[in-house]
Amino acid sequence: MFHKSVLITGAGSGIGKACALRMAKEGYNVVVADINMSTAAEVVKEITDDGNAAIAVFMDVTSETSVEVGFDTMMETYGSCDLVMSNAGIQIVHPFEEYPFEDWRKMMAIHADGAFLVARAAYRRMKASGKGGRIVFTGSVQSFVGSKLKEPYNFAKHGVAGLAKSIAREGAEHGIYTYTICPSFIKTPLVEKQIPEQAQSLGITEEEVVKNIMLRDTVDGEFTTVEDVANTLAFLANDQGALTGQSLRLTHGWAMM
Numbered sequence: 001m002f003h004k005s006v007l008i009t010g011a012g013s014g015i016g017k018a019c020a021l022r023m024a025k026e027g028y029n030v031v032v033a034d035i036n037m038s039t040a041a042e043v044v045k046e047i048t049d050d051g052n053a054a055i056a057v058f059m060d061v062t063s064e065t066s067v068e069v070g071f072d073t074m075m076e077t078y079g080s081c082d083l084v085m086s087n088a089g090i091q092i093v094h095p096f097e098e099y100p101f102e103d104w105r106k107m108m109a110i111h112a113d114g115a116f117l118v119a120r121a122a123y124r125r126m127k128a129s130g131k132g133g134r135i136v137f138t139g140s141v142q143s144f145v146g147s148k149l150k151e152p153y154n155f156a157k158h159g160v161a162g163l164a165k166s167i168a169r170e171g172a173e174h175g176i177y178t179y180t181i182c183p184s185f186i187k188t189p190l191v192e193k194q195i196p197e198q199a200q201s202l203g204i205t206e207e208e209v210v211k212n213i214m215l216r217d218t219v220d221g222e223f224t225t226v227e228d229v230a231n232t233l234a235f236l237a238n239d240q241g242a243l244t245g246q247s248l249r250l251t252h253g254w255a256m257m
């Protein structure tokens, strides 16, 4: 019988939700970790209505205690920690010279502290189990390029790809593999919110934000989708280390290597 378990942060919405639904179909016990317990509970209901196993766990990725308690709950419930996706994120855009330090700190707390705390909690349990595991970060095309109004986001998303590389080196002897999935724009609540905000900050229309900023550098003018990310996660869940430390670009040709 298949007994693997996955924990996904920010799984109450968008990319994390799609990945949670997909990994449940792949046979994983799913821990839906989020600060929003009502959306997390809806995702759990969708999974369990389908006959698969899931629990919702409150997890604020900026809090060491909250992260550790969430992982303890995973171990108590399912007894293993095989796959973890550090995915929770927010976006705050401002022109650089006006960017409030308070908002920079908020971005660092979620994207940088969060990635560290979640990956470390996963690593500890994967190493202790003697079975290893896989840690996947949600990076972004912004792990490779710069974008107006997004200095903290760019900083953190570049950093996450580096964090994955270092953990890959240290984790290899314990069978712990790491990856960064780097999508271009996907229409989730995080992006829907940015369209009017960017239009206002840059003095252009919402249509221009989508066409001339979000999709301009793709080869086909297409958004990436949450299913693209879920497919990639399912694929990486079976990697035997050949891809460890790598960043995978799901960008419709934007920032291709």
Ligand SMILES: NC(=O)c1ccc[n+]([C@@H]2O[C@H](COP(=O)([O-])OP(=O)(O)OC[C@H]3O[C@@H](n4cnc5c(N)ncnc54)[C@H](O)[C@@H]3O)[C@@H](O)[C@H]2O)c1
Pocket: 009, 010, 011, 012, 013, 014, 015, 016, 033, 034, 035, 036, 039, 059, 060, 061, 062, 087, 088, 089, 090, 110, 138, 139, 140, 141, 182, 183, 184, 185, 186, 187, 188, 189, 190, 191
């Ligand atoms: N949507 C895109 O175009 C896109 C592209 C590349 C990368 N990303 C990244 O993908 C990840 C998910 O984004 P999304 O588009 O699905 O966003 P979303 O807004 O749909 O979902 C984000 C989830 O994170 C949760 N969250 C926020 N703060 C949290 C915290 N402190 N602790 C735990 N959970 C918290 C929210 O409650 C929400 O459920 C983010 O890291 C984002 O930067 C998004």
